[in-house]
Amino acid sequence: MSPTxxxxxxxxxxxxxxxxxxxxxxxxxxAFGSNVVLRDIDLDVRRGNVVALxxxxxxGKTTVLRSLNGLETPDAGTVTFADTATGKDLSLDFSSRVAxxxxxxxxxxxxxxxxxxxxFPHMTVLQNVIEGPVQVQKRKRAEAVAEAxxxxxxxxxxxxxxxxxxxxxxxxxxRVGIVRALALKPQLLLFDEPxxxxxxxxxxxxxxxxxxxxxxxxxxxxxxxxxxFARQVADEVIFMDGGVVVERGPAAEVLRAxxxxxxxxxxxxxxxxx
Amino acid sequence: xxxxxxLVWSSxxxxxxxxxxxxxxxxxxxxxxxxxxxxxxxLMRLSRNAVMSGxxxxxxxxxxxxxxxxxxFVIFYxxxxxxVKLDPWPSAIIAFSLNIGGYAAEVIRAAILSVPKGxxxxxxxxxMSRGQSLRRIILPQAARVSVPPLSxxxxxxxxxxxxxxxxxxxxxxxxxxxIAAFSQEFMVLYLEAALVYWVICLALSSxxxxxxxxxxxxVAH
Numbered sequence: 216m217s218p219t220x221x222x223x224x225x226x227x228x229x230x231x232x233x234x235x236x237x238x239x240x241x242x243x244x245x246a247f248g249s250n251v252v253l254r255d256i257d258l259d260v261r262r263g264n265v266v267a268l269x270x271x272x273x274x275g276k277t278t279v280l281r282s283l284n285g286l287e288t289p290d291a292g293t294v295t296f297a298d299t300a301t302g303k304d305l306s307l308d309f310s311s312r313v314a315x316x317x318x319x320x321x322x323x324x325x326x327x328x329x330x331x332x333x334x335f336p337h338m339t340v341l342q343n344v345i346e347g348p349v350q351v352q353k354r355k356r357a358e359a360v361a362e363a364x365x366x367x368x369x370x371x372x373x374x375x376x377x378x379x380x381x382x383x384x385x386x387x388x389x390r391v392g393i394v395r396a397l398a399l400k401p402q403l404l405l406f407d408e409p410x411x412x413x414x415x416x417x418x419x420x421x422x423x424x425x426x427x428x429x430x431x432x433x434x435x436x437x438x439x440x441x442x443x444f445a446r447q448v449a450d451e452v453i454f455m456d457g458g459v460v461v462e463r464g465p466a467a468e469v470l471r472a473x474x475x476x477x478x479x480x481x482x483x484x485x486x487x488x489x
Numbered sequence: 490x491x492x493x494x495x496l497v498w499s500s501x502x503x504x505x506x507x508x509x510x511x512x513x514x515x516x517x518x519x520x521x522x523x524x525x526x527x528x529x530x531x532l533m534r535l536s537r538n539a540v541m542s543g544x545x546x547x548x549x550x551x552x553x554x555x556x557x558x559x560x561x562f563v564i565f566y567x568x569x570x571x572x573v574k575l576d577p578w579p580s581a582i583i584a585f586s587l588n589i590g591g592y593a594a595e596v597i598r599a600a601i602l603s604v605p606k607g608x609x610x611x612x613x614x615x616x617m618s619r620g621q622s623l624r625r626i627i628l629p630q631a632a633r634v635s636v637p638p639l640s641x642x643x644x645x646x647x648x649x650x651x652x653x654x655x656x657x658x659x660x661x662x663x664x665x666x667x668i669a670a671f672s673q674e675f676m677v678l679y680l681e682a683a684l685v686y687w688v689i690c691l692a693l694s695s696x697x698x699x700x701x702x703x704x705x706x707x708v709a710h
Contacts, residue, residue, distance in 0.1 A: 284613075285613070322613065322616060326614060326615070327614040329610070331607055347615030350625060351615055399615060
């Protein structure tokens, strides 16, 4: 369950000296025609850290997240993954044409959890989870099934293994979405507003699972509107607006005592909803 | 004139034989080739390559814009003047396959487009290539959507194969025609032919329901 192979010898605790970030993004930029969606985005994620991207809709936070998984192609900027195993980093420079192979390498290092789950409706829960490991990573089926069952049990869905997605509640579907991502054993987990499509009473279950993953030392980038949750799990909070980073810092600082007026307004408005 | 029951019973034999050795194999072969062609054409139309999608669009336009009978005649009676002489059976299979290829391509294209974009993205995020996503994620879902319209195409094809009688393929309707000409009992023979077509189509309709139920097992009702 825990990302042991990558975190070996590198405790993610606060006391250790800051290691090289596992992911660094520099000067990411993207525009659709004359509409600038991202401008000069920098981002560093250290192993075992959780970074929360917050901001109003249309601020570009989802586009940043999707760029990390190759679902969007930025117009400029670099994305670098440190590879501790080989010491050979993967670096993509989007200013020039990026090779297909590099995009596929980038994608292999992270796994995405979608706002609308995007489970495969024609497959059972178990088939959803083992599809990547068996079909793409070519792992042994029996092994993938055993692992999937363990992961499903962890999120309380052991008895749903043969159910189809339509038979599950939104909260259950999203937990399957999380398990599907975990089964790929990625270095980085990406969450795109994982609770925005859920009924309020189901949000807690999903956030609980994500919090456990954070405590286990998974490295994550989360786009979320749940500020209380971000304050609890995030090591760093980045507030975006209009395609730029307005403010960044430790969760407690940005959310409790924002320095920028725009952040203050945003936080105040969202906290009012609680 | 007393109704000729003997003729009714004795003529059913050759008519059903025509269905079994002509209509049904002609339909199955044409539909199988036609579907394979249709998938290829649908993917070409969806391709970002302008030449590919243009060629596919042109093909569909020609097939849908010209009568099936004319397509049959061009292949069987027309091609020999270009030095290509085909027997009735291959001519019929080629013509019907090309025809199904054009019509079913549009059905398959629409079915592929009906699968939400998030499914492609989910395939992408678990590391699949486009081809893998298409095969494992998109087409199985598109299949469910395309069963009703493709069944329509299939059932039409059964009846359209009667046109093959005009290029000398021995099938259901040609046998009926020959007995009718010989016995001069046109009404009886043509109604018999109609009945056999109808029974085949009824069987196909119930096959369609079974298939739809099977493919619907993963959607909420």
